[in-house]
Amino acid sequence: MSNRIITISREFGSGGRTIGRKTAERLGIPCYDAELIQKLAEESGFSADYIKEEGEYAAGGPLSPFLSNRSMGPTNQDTLWNIQRKIILELAEKGSCVIVGRCADFILHDRADCLKVFVHADMEHRAERIVKEYGERPETPEQRLKAKDKRRAAYHRFYTDMKWGRAQNYHICLDSGALGIERCVEILVGLY
């Protein structure tokens, strides 16, 4: 396997994005995450904030587009899915890179040169991390994490028909809480 592309799927707060960025830095290749969102925003006409939320999470509540039937055509979220799919395929064509999130693992799953990574950590490590990174909120960090996990898993399931976090869907899964961010980076750099 030449591993030209590394896709990182991750639990919210697990540091998957940091691991992606550091790995890319060490390898001297680009890492797409915020940049990808920006690109999406430009192509779709949606606001960057809207995409950040709807481009990876199942919407909750009675207005969830997941509950609507598609007889009236694709939902906004479907349109976004198609745009992000197209962009990810283009990025993968362009050259070696790390892509964080956005179901890139699924979108690129038939490329032999793609290393599929999943990063997770236990509630304690993630709670500590999100408070440090994103600040305190009215709800507890555990509540925020559980809600995010649930919506991300639902999004993944809906568009990829694959179970998010099932070890068999990835080449390597890493517990960043137990192993530490630096060690995870080491392993990925070593595998490239």
Place this chain on the structure above:
Amino acid sequence: MSNRIITISREFGSGGRTIGRKTAERLGIPCYDAELIQKLAEESGFSADYIKEEGEYAAGGPLSPFLSNRSMGPTNQDTLWNIQRKIILELAEKGSCVIVGRCADFILHDRADCLKVFVHADMEHRAERIVKEYGERPETPEQRLKAKDKRRAAYHRFYTDMKWGRAQNYHICLDSGALGIERCVEILVGLY
């Protein structure tokens, strides 16, 4: 994490046992697998063959002990579970080692010095491997693998209440088919 003990949970045919043995060899520590079965056999009075089958797989068919209620006391499989639990705890106390299978990850889950590993591979790699290792059988290798996976997952679920193969239950999960046995050994030796 000092990682004094490495537990390896694995899909049938993924080469997890080989990875365990090679890792232990490189680290100069014992690897328990066949030895563990032998120990179990001695303590329980059951035959080694019986334990090999019942000590890790849910029995199929209408006589499955999973379907019996326990009002008459523990089943043979329950007795085995208790014996193997005791042996694994003793081995872990004795010193550094690699333990393959037998739900050791769950039994030792509250030890801080235990690195929990899951090894898997796709159907193609595993099918090739089991035909090479265990020979041809009347059923196809895919049928054998599916039946084994199902029973192992059911066994794990019953005794540990944890989902087998869920990335979050392990510190590291490795696709031995994509990464190769030697690379998996490298990573585990590096993490120790």
